[in-house]
Amino acid sequence: MQAKSALTSFLLLIGVLLTGGSPLYGQQAGQVFRAGAATSNITPRIGTSINGNMQDVITTGIHDETHARALVLDDGTIQLAIVVSDLCMVPREILDAAKQRAQSVTRIPAERMMMSATHTHSAGTACSVFQSDPDADYTKFLTERIADAVIRANNNLAPARIGWGVGHEPSQVFNRRWRMKPGTAMPNPFGTEDKVRMNPGVGNPDLLEPAGPIDPEIPVISVQTPEGRPLALLANYSLHYVGGTAKGEISADYYGMFAERMKQLLCTIEDGPAFVAMMSNGTSGNINNIDFGGEKPRPTQPYEKMRAVANVVAAEAYKVYQTIEYRDWISLDARQTEISLGVRKPDAKELKRATDIVASAKGPNMVSREEIYARETTLIKNYPDQVPIILQAFRLGDLAITAIPCEVFVEIGLELKEKSPFKPTFTISLANGYNGYLPTPEHHRLGGYETWRARSSYLEVDASPKITKTLYDLLSKLKATHP
Structure with a gap:
């Protein structure tokens, strides 16, 4: 035990000397x-x-x-x-x-x-x-x-x-996300237009x-x-x-x-x-x-x-x-x-639009962007x-x-x-x-x-x-x- 203690003290002393008189990065003995x-x-x-x-x-x-x-x-x-x-x-x-x-x-x-x-x-x-x-x-x-x-x-x-x-x-x-040339149509699923487009396509001329x-x-x-x-x-x-x-x-x-x-x-x-x-x-x-x-x-x-x-x-x-x-x-x-x-929740008008879109979908699986995001709108309201x-x-x-x-x-x-x-x-x-x-x-x-x-x-x-x-x-x- 005494030998182990002496070795620990020696190693700590070396650390002190190498770091200008203080333990390495705040290191404590042991x-x-x-x-x-x-x-x-x-x-x-x-x-x-x-x-x-x-x-x-x-x-x-x-x-x-x-x-x-x-x-x-x-x-x-x-x-x-x-x-x-x-x-x-x-x-x-x-x-x-x-x-x-x-x-x-x-x-x-x-x-x-x-x-x-x-x-x-x-x-x-x-x-x-x-x-x-x-x-x-x-x-x-x-x-x-x-x-x-x-x-x-x-x-x-x-x-x-x-x-x-x-x-x-x-x-x-x-x-x-890309800015497109003026006049480029960028509709979103909510019936309005965006100012940028995600994944616009390689070589898109716009x-x-x-x-x-x-x-x-x-x-x-x-x-x-x-x-x-x-x-x-x-x-x-x-x-x-x-x-x-x-x-x-x-x-x-x-x-x-x-x-x-x-x-x-x-x-x-x-x-x-x-x-x-x-x-x-x-x-x-x-x-x-x-x-x-x-x-x-x-x-x-x-x-x-x-x-x-x-x-x-x-x-x-x-x-x-x-x-x-x-x-x-x-x-x-x-x-x-x-x-x-x-949480950005839909207002009454947005919820009515979404509910109508989901109701008119052909099946339980939503296919178009409008249908998919309309379904998300009805879920976010909760x-x-x-x-x-x-x-x-x-x-x-x-x-x-x-x-x-x-x-x-x-x-x-x-x-x-x-x-x-x-x-x-x-x-x-x-x-x-x-x-x-x-x-x-x-x-x-x-x-x-x-x-x-x-x-x-x-x-x-x-x-x-x-x-x-x-x-x-x-x-x-x-x-x-x-x-």
């Missing part, structure tokens, strides 16, 4: 940084719903398995859990239940768990959107399996070191200019054993999704392919817990992978495009990985709050006037991650990065619930698909400034207590 990672299979059964489209799709096959991927970090005082699941979106009810189950086993507080969906459009349905509804057995299964990912990652906790860097890959992200920017950054967090064996890698990219599957097949999209490619690139040796890579969705509410201002691309086979995107993004992440400087210990912290936001949402900010040393339960527009993410007191900072979208698209007030005035009122877009027009202000407050509190 503190060891630990990390654990794990995956949990969340592939749905054949015959259940796939969401991500305005028409429901039934699962007929599995191209690649979908997973919940978890990373648990422990600085000796505080534990944080980050989970990224291969789902289009996941409601707060499922995640709240998963957090409670994971907390009961791991003792990690639920408010220190950040759980998100990737936004693959070829996964099992977790919540009702457009004409897709979840299978009750699948939602129960998801709750258990997402919690299991945290529990298994926690079981794998072991001494580790951590580092990060930021790459850039502009070739795979394009703003999908194209004028993109209605917003892109974010080409790829933040990369890497965790290794003290000896340098890769344990986990968390990346973030503001790309909506890629798509291009065979009909009815389940796939994790480029997010899952990125994870597999990183595993190949890092040549991991399975002499301990398996290496886990995960790609989280950044602020991509108005971003996709199509260059509408460019030349028409050649036809591709199913899964070809998503694999190409995964390989390009993984190559840039690998470049970043090779330059990362690791720390044997960092301090961790987290802040969470809940705010209420208004929403409460205010909805609660969870907002989070995690601090990993000098790096910060914010979390928003929406399909967040890229302008919001760029603003958070610019004004955050932490560098780098990035945002994980579709986190801790699902509350539809989050356009800025300026984009609400332009209209377009992402603003059309539905269960996929219903928050008040001023939701984004209220969210960003709250996140700035959380980041400021993290900064004030940063050692």
